Amino acid sequence: MATRRATKTLTGHTSDLATDGTGGSAALAVAFSPDGKALASGGVDDTVRLWNVATGGRTAVITEHTGHINSVAFSPDGKTLASGSDDKTVGLWRVSDGGPITTVTGLDGPVQSVVFSPDGETLAIVSNGDVTLWDAATDRTSNVGESRGSVVAVAFSPDGKTLAIGTYGGTVILLDFATTRTRATLQGHTREVVEVVFSSDGKTLATGSLDGTARLWDLATSRTTFTFPGPTPTAS
Numbered sequence: 001m002a003t004r005r006a007t008k009t010l011t012g013h014t015s016d017l018a019t020d021g022t023g024g025s026a027a028l029a030v031a032f033s034p035d036g037k038a039l040a041s042g043g044v045d046d047t048v049r050l051w052n053v054a055t056g057g058r059t060a061v062i063t064e065h066t067g068h069i070n071s072v073a074f075s076p077d078g079k080t081l082a083s084g085s086d087d088k089t090v091g092l093w094r095v096s097d098g099g100p101i102t103t104v105t106g107l108d109g110p111v112q113s114v115v116f117s118p119d120g121e122t123l124a125i126v127s128n129g130d131v132t133l134w135d136a137a138t139d140r141t142s143n144v145g146e147s148r149g150s151v152v153a154v155a156f157s158p159d160g161k162t163l164a165i166g167t168y169g170g171t172v173i174l175l176d177f178a179t180t181r182t183r184a185t186l187q188g189h190t191r192e193v194v195e196v197v198f199s200s201d202g203k204t205l206a207t208g209s210l211d212g213t214a215r216l217w218d219l220a221t222s223r224t225t226f227t228f229p230g231p232t233p234t235a236s
Contacts, residue, residue: 008056013043029071034078038095042069048083048091050098060098064091071113075120082123084111090125090134104134104141113153117177118160126151131165144180155196155205164205166193172207174219184222188215 015026029042038059039051048062048069067086074081080101083091090104090111109128116123123134129151131144144163153166162183165173170189173182186205195208204225205217214228 008053010039010041010049010051010056010058012049012058012061013041013045013047015044029069031072031074033074033095034076038074038078040072040074040081040083042072042083042085044068046085046087048072048081048093048098050081050095062091062093062098064100064103065089067110070111073114073116073123075116076118077120080120082114082116084114084125084127086110088127090114090123102139104132106141107132115154115156117156118158122177124154124156124163126154129168131163144175152192152194153196155198157198158200158202162198162202164196164198166196166207166209168192170209170211172196172205172217174222184219186217186222186224188224188227189213 013027026044027041028044031040037053039053041049046065046067049058050060052059065085065087069083069085071084072081079095081093081095088107088109092101094101107127108130111125111127113126114123121136125132125134131151131154132141133144134141150167150169151165152168155164161177163175163177170191170193172186172193174184176183189209189211191209191211193207193209197206203219205219206214208214212230215224216226218225
């Protein structure tokens with residue numbers, strides 16, 4: 001990070017010409033473990049791979065999915081990895097050896113995003129524009145009704161009490177996690193909100209949108225405090 005130079009290149013994911021247009025490898029999702037010692041990656045080759053950050057060596061290859069891997073996330077204790085796939089499932093895996101724990105099924109479409117709650121007891125799953133909550137204790141799922149098929153991104157606040165939802169319409173919905181009721185709606189973006197991230201103290205939310213801007217929001221007032229301009233994407 002100090003020199004902005006690559007220290008290692010991890011290779012292994014594969015793809016074909018029809019998939020990514022180049023014939024080369026393609027990784028769609030990456031995530032560091034909480035202790036920074038492991039890295040998980042998901043690719044267009046339908047595999048999830050675990051890597052040793054210190055050596056760059058591969059520690060496990062998970063091949064059970066039958067669709068592209070769009071999202072990977074470690075549990076807060078670093079023992080479990082979740083992977084969301086185009087095959088409409090979320091896999092839960094042991095980080096120690098890549099072995100299976102369980103599979104979340106019954107989702108309406110491809111999985112775009114998976115995010116653990118801070119206590120590791122809940123997994124928020126974005127699938128087909130909806131949010132599904134998976135309970136680790138019961139291995140059961142429930143739907144967040146307020147999503148209404150418009151969700152692109154989700155994030156938990158550091159205290160786990162609030163769920164931020166970025167939507168196709170450009171708004172950000174803040175939900176009370178215990179009741180799944182709307183606490184506030186943040187308006188300002190004009191296109192899809194594709195990224196939402198809480199600050200470590202939970203007082204500020206950062207959002208990124210296809211309108212070409214990123215915004216910082218004061219969650220006490222639900223107002224934008226700063227807008228980072230950028231080039232507006234030309235693709236629809």
